[in-house]
Amino acid sequence: MSYEELVFDVFARNCTSRPVMETVAGRWGLLTMAALRDGTHRFNELRRRVDGVSEKMLSQTLHALERDGLVVREVRSAIPPRVEYSLTDPGRRIAAKLTELIELLEAEMPGITLAQARYDTAKDPADVPQQPQR
Amino acid sequence: MSYEELVFDVFARNCTSRPVMETVAGRWGLLTMAALRDGTHRFNELRRRVDGVSEKMLSQTLHALERDGLVVREVRSAIPPRVEYSLTDPGRRIAAKLTELIELLEAEMPGITLAQARYDTAKDPADVPQQPQR
DNA sequence: CGGGATCCGATTAGATACTG
DNA sequence: CAGTATCTAATCGGATCCCG
Secondary structure (H helix, E strand, O other): OOHHHOOOOOOOOOOOHHHHHHHHHOHHHHHHHHHHHHOOEEHHHHHHHOOOOOHHHHHHHHHHHHHOOOEEEEEEOOOOOEEEEEEOHHHHHHHHHHHHHHHHHHHHHHHHHHHHHHHHHHOOHHHOOOOOOO | OOHHHOOOOOOOOOOOHHHHHHHHHOHHHHHHHHHHHHOOEEHHHHHHHOOOOOHHHHHHHHHHHHHOOOEEEEEEOOOOOEEEEEEOHHHHHHHHHHHHHHHHHHHHHHHHHHHHHHHHHHOOHHHOOOOOOO
């Protein structure tokens, strides 16, 4: 398939951009990218910043981001081992946008919290739609 | 707990903004919000636009977004039933940002695709990190 | 048309233990 | 330190059936 034929429309099922979108905007991808915005970080530094990630998930996320060319992984052979992660140029552009999203959402949270409370008291407390609760 | 004490830092585990972030930036939330940007839509219209959603997932997503006060659901009693979904004001602000993210990602996709190809041929084809593949 | 209820397999994610 | 491997529990998500 020729290069020009590739279409990257997220709305289309089976579009190649969907899995990328999910790593990038997913729970851990989003936070990891944002955490890397202020420079290079080591694995356990990132673990501390992205509160709640398991080693496994952080490792998976970083590998996927590296594959997408958004993060670079640099190994400095030494004892103790030192592995550093940083954003590439495209990574920086995407992370900037993700940060804007985070900040907007945080700014809207007071209103959202109120809306949730209103919704929950109006409805039967039993059947509140479940949001992802991980 | 008083209103001022609430902190909405996504980086903190157990922060109330995390589940919201996940509905909004999650696979279906993102596309649903973006699809609603150009106006009111009915359930099955949305299903067609958000290619690949099941009824169940679309329904869940819409309810969660409604609970967060980002989407309004209006029922017009009639035969056949007519239910319309549209964005609220906060919903519109967030959807705008999500659309920016989508457009940025789509613009970066050529580079990302190349990076993936390079990564996959460099590494053993067996152990390519898995992205969500749904 | 617009869903809710249920069933069930496939994934995901976390805990834990282990390694270079 | 920086992970990988393994096991298990939770969840996701599609299919199906049903109803107003």
